Amino acid sequence: MTKTELKEALEKYSRESKRIQLLSSHSLFKETTAEQEARIKHLLKPENYLEFFEYYYGVNSGLALADAPSARFHLTSYLELFKNPLIKQQRRWFRGAAKSIHTNVGNLTHLKENNEVNFGLIIGRTLDAGKLLLSDVQMHLESNERYIKDFGTQMQYGSWADGQFETNDKKMFKALGLNQPFRGLRNNASRPDFASMDDLEDRKQAKNAELTRENIQKLTGDLGKAGQKGRFRQVMANNYIVKNGIVDGYAEENKRSPNLKISTVNLCDDNFNPSWPERYTKQECIDIVNDTDFHTSQREDFNNPIEKGKRIKAEWIRYKKTHGNQIFSGLISFWDLSYTKNGNFKGGAVVSIEKGRAHVLKLFNRQCERPEAMNMHYEWQREFNEKGMSIISFYDATAAQKIVYEPDWLVACEENNAVDIPIPDHASGDKHDNIDATLTSAFMRGLITFDERLKDTDDMEKTFEHLTAFEKGCTSPDDVLDALEQCVRKGRLLFGYSQKEDNNSKPLIGKKKTKRRV
Numbered sequence: 255m256t257k258t259e260l261k262e263a264l265e266k267y268s269r270e271s272k273r274i275q276l277l278s279s280h281s282l283f284k285e286t287t288a289e290q291e292a293r294i295k296h297l298l299k300p301e302n303y304l305e306f307f308e309y310y311y312g313v314n315s316g317l318a319l320a321d322a323p324s325a326r327f328h329l330t331s332y333l334e335l336f337k338n339p340l341i342k343q344q345r346r347w348f349r350g351a352a353k354s355i356h357t358n359v360g361n362l363t364h365l366k367e368n369n370e371v372n373f374g375l376i377i378g379r380t381l382d383a384g385k386l387l388l389s390d391v392q393m394h395l396e397s398n399e400r401y402i403k404d405f406g407t408q409m410q411y412g413s414w415a416d417g418q419f420e421t422n423d424k425k426m427f428k429a430l431g432l433n434q435p436f437r438g439l440r441n442n443a444s445r446p447d448f449a450s451m452d453d454l455e456d457r458k459q460a461k462n463a464e465l466t467r468e469n470i471q472k473l474t475g476d477l478g479k480a481g482q483k484g485r486f487r488q489v490m491a492n493n494y495i496v497k498n499g500i501v502d503g504y505a506e507e508n509k510r511s512p513n514l515k516i517s518t519v520n521l522c523d524d525n526f527n528p529s530w531p532e533r534y535t536k537q538e539c540i541d542i543v544n545d546t547d548f549h550t551s552q553r554e555d556f557n558n559p560i561e562k563g564k565r566i567k568a569e570w571i572r573y574k575k576t577h578g579n580q581i582f583s584g585l586i587s588f589w590d591l592s593y594t595k596n597g598n599f600k601g602g603a604v605v606s607i608e609k610g611r612a613h614v615l616k617l618f619n620r621q622c623e624r625p626e627a628m629n630m631h632y633e634w635q636r637e638f639n640e641k642g643m644s645i646i647s648f649y650d651a652t653a654a655q656k657i658v659y660e661p662d663w664l665v666a667c668e669e670n671n672a673v674d675i676p677i678p679d680h681a682s683g684d685k686h687d688n689i690d691a692t693l694t695s696a697f698m699r700g701l702i703t704f705d706e707r708l709k710d711t712d713d714m715e716k717t718f719e720h721l722t723a724f725e726k727g728c729t730s731p732d733d734v735l736d737a738l739e740q741c742v743r744k745g746r747l748l749f750g751y752s753q754k755e756d757n758n759s760k761p762l763i764g765k766k767k768t769k770r771r772v
Contacts, residue, residue, distance in 0.1 A: 255382040264415060267389055271397040278399040281315060294404050298368055300336040304329050307360040310401050311394065322533035328356050331517045335361060336370070339447075339485040340513045342478075344505060346494045348521040349554040351530065353491040357450050359390050361489070365448060366425055367405055373426045373441045373482070374448040379456065381417065381431030387452055388429040389414040395421060432469055436476040447482040451490040460499035470503035494518070494557035497719050521555040560718075564725035565690060570697040571718060574613060576705045582606040582643060584749035587616075588740040589631060589649040589676060590733040591624050591659065599716075600627040601734030604634055604645060607745035612696065612738075614704045619716045619734040624662055632670035646748065647676035650736065655680070681743075685736055686726050692739045697721075702742065 255263065285293070297306040304324045308314045313323060327347070335341055347353050358376055365371040376391070378384030394401055395408035402408065412419030418428040426441040432454055439446050451473060460466055478488070494501055508514040519529050521539055528534035534542075543551050549568065552558040560568045589602040604616035616634050618627060631647065638645055651659050656678045663675040681688055696702045708714040716734070723730040 255385070259382075260415065263386065263389070267393065267414075271393050274393060275397040275399060278315065278397070278401075282399060282403060290404065298364070300333055300364075300368075301329075303332045303336075303360070303364055306364050307356070310363070310398060311355070311360060315400060322530070324352070324356070325530040325532055327517065327519050327529065328352070328360075332356070332361055332364070334515055334517070335487055335489065336365070336368075338513060338515075339370070339487060342488045342504075342508050342511060342514045343490070344501065344514075344516045345489060345491045345519075346501065346516060346557050347491070347519040348493055348529075348557065350521070351493075351519055353493075354387065354452055355390070357489050357491045358387050358452060359394060362391060362427075362448065362450070363394070363401070365487075366421075366423075370485075370487075371425060371448045373428070373439075373444045373446045374450075375428055375430055375439070375446045376450045376452065377430045377432060377454070377477075378452055379432055379454050381429065381434060383453075384429035384431050385414050385417055387450070388417070388419075388427060391427060392419055432472070436472055436480050439480050445482040445486075446480055447485045447487065449477060449481070449486070449488045451488070451492070453492055454490070455492045455495055455500050457496045457499070460496045463498070466499060466503060469500055470507060473500070473504055474507040493554060494559055495553040496559045497715075518557055520557055561722045563722040564728070565694045566697050566721045566724055568718070568722050570700070571721060572700065572703050573706045573709055574703040576613065576615065576707070582615075583608060584745060585615075585638060585643060585645045586741050586745045586748065587631070587634065587645050587647045587676070588737045588744070589618075589627060589647075590736040590740075591627060591649060592733050599731040599733040600624065601731075601737040602627055602631065603734065603737045603741050604638070605738070605741035605745055607742075607749040609750065610701060610746055612702045612742045612745060614702065614708065614738065614741075617704070617708050617711070617713045617717060617734070619713045619720070619731075624659075625666060628663060628666035629670065631676065632666060632672050635672065636670075646744075648679045648740065648744065649676040650680055650740070651678040652680045679740075679744075681740065685732065686724075686728070688743070689724065689732065689735050689739045690726060692743050693721075693735060696742055702738070 296302055297309060307324055307328070313321065331343065331345060335343055345353055345357065362371065362374055366374075376384055376387045378387050392409070392414045406422065408421045408423075410420050410422045414429065417430075418426065420426050420441075426444065428439075430436065454469075454473075481488075490501065490504055492501055505514065505516060521534070521542065522528045522536070526536050526539045526543070528536060528539050543555060546555070549560055549562050552560050562568065563570070584607045585604060586607065587602065587604045589600070591600050592598060598621045600618065600620055600622055602616075602618035603614055606613045606615055618630050620626070635645060635647070649659065649663070659678070660675070667673075667675050693702070704714065716731075720731050720734055724732060724735055
């Protein structure tokens with residue numbers, strides 16, 4: 255923060271503090287000591303958190319921190335936070351859901367007055383961002399006359415502008431930036447027992463995989479191990495705007511922890527019914543969605559981090575229901591097993607071809623060893639064989655690569671009690687040119703669909719990411735794209751390209767195309 259920016263921030267803080275002091279003092283009312291004690295006792299019960307927030311900060315306080323009563327999800331998430339002192343909570347709430355004010359002010363002060371916080375951290379993307387978030391807390395502890403009347407004068411020393419302060423009841427509050435060290439945090443005998451990780455995600459930064467891994471390790475390792483024994487509540491308040499970023503990584507690293515809790519709240523449901531009806535009407539939800547481009551709205555309003563796509567657009571990727579006992583005219587599979595040392599994704603697919611249209615029935619897109627992919631090939635083969643269908647199968651291999659792959663295929667074939675292995679094949683020309691020429695046109699014209707059962711699977715989600723990230727010369731994984739491209743191109747050669755039935759001569763693989771009786 256430059257000197258000019260700091261000066262402006264201090265002036266804004268001063269103006270806001272005076273405003274809060276004026277408004278909160280005007281809203282004070284007379285009551286007996288017994289009435290006050292009973293009111294405070296009532297407000298500090300966790301089940302009455304929304305009343306606590308409304309009294310000190312909300313629409314009933316005379317302040318402008320909120321323009322509507324709090325929502326039900328604000329209470330349920332706080333109850334979860336209050337009851338579990340070791341919680342690792344992600345608040346994937348839509349933009350405009352009051353994540354910061356509840357997490358950093360409402361939740362933190364309610365915990366403080368219940369003696370559940372001794373050393374609170376507020377972590378921003380940068381130190382300056384963390385300081386500004388910390389200023390929201392100090393502003394109310396220092397100037398909110400309603401709060402001061404009930405809990406006494408708060409500030410002892412320090413300032414948000416310096417990155418930390420302490421209150422008269424010996425509670426420490428500190429701001430940090432994601433790029434700062436988290437090790438060795440201590441206030442006398444107290445280690446941090448509350449950490450707010452506020453709006454740390456950045457779409458551009460998430461593209462830097464190494465930096466993202468470092469940040470995730472800092473949050474799960476350095477910060478995760480820096481807390482007070484027996485009590486360290488951690489809250490990540492960030493809507494889900496990008497795949498494979500901090501939000502994803504934090505959840506993945508903590509997925510085995512019984513204390514990981516993920517709260518996902520979207521702006522509205524599919525019928526535009528608002529999740530925060532106290533603030534948004536159905537028509538307002540419709541207007542918000544219609545006023546924003548599709549991809550931005552999906553990220554910010556619905557926690558669906560899709561990208562526009564560089565060559566293959568997200569909206570071109572479609573799904574179609576497949577009858578479980580359908581007999582297909584032609585089935586083809588292809589495997590790209592990433593021969594190169596750095597290629598750690600294995601991609602495979604089973605695709606039906608019908609009059610030039612491709613329908614993806616099976617999908618494999620994983621970072622794994624070759625035997626896992628090969629065993630999946632035979633699992634698919636058995637599944638379709640049991641329905642009376644055969645699959646023409648290929649795998650990507652030059653003559654030199656065939657020498658490496660074939661022994662593994664033969665072992666997998668024997669272990670799975672199968673009778674054959676896929677045919678080695680390697681397309682000529684540039685792989686990216688082939689993918690662009692075949693898949694981009696097919697997706698754009700709606701000639702490729704995916705089985706509905708693939709939706710929301712890990713393989714499909716990775717495939718979605720890799721499809722929308724693809725462009726000529728890209729460094730994103732392309733193994734599954736190569737498999738799909740080969741299936742479509744070879745399938746059209748084997749089973750016919752024309753979409754006109756009278757010009758579409760093709761063999762029937764398996765049985766005559768009929769519906770099997772259940």
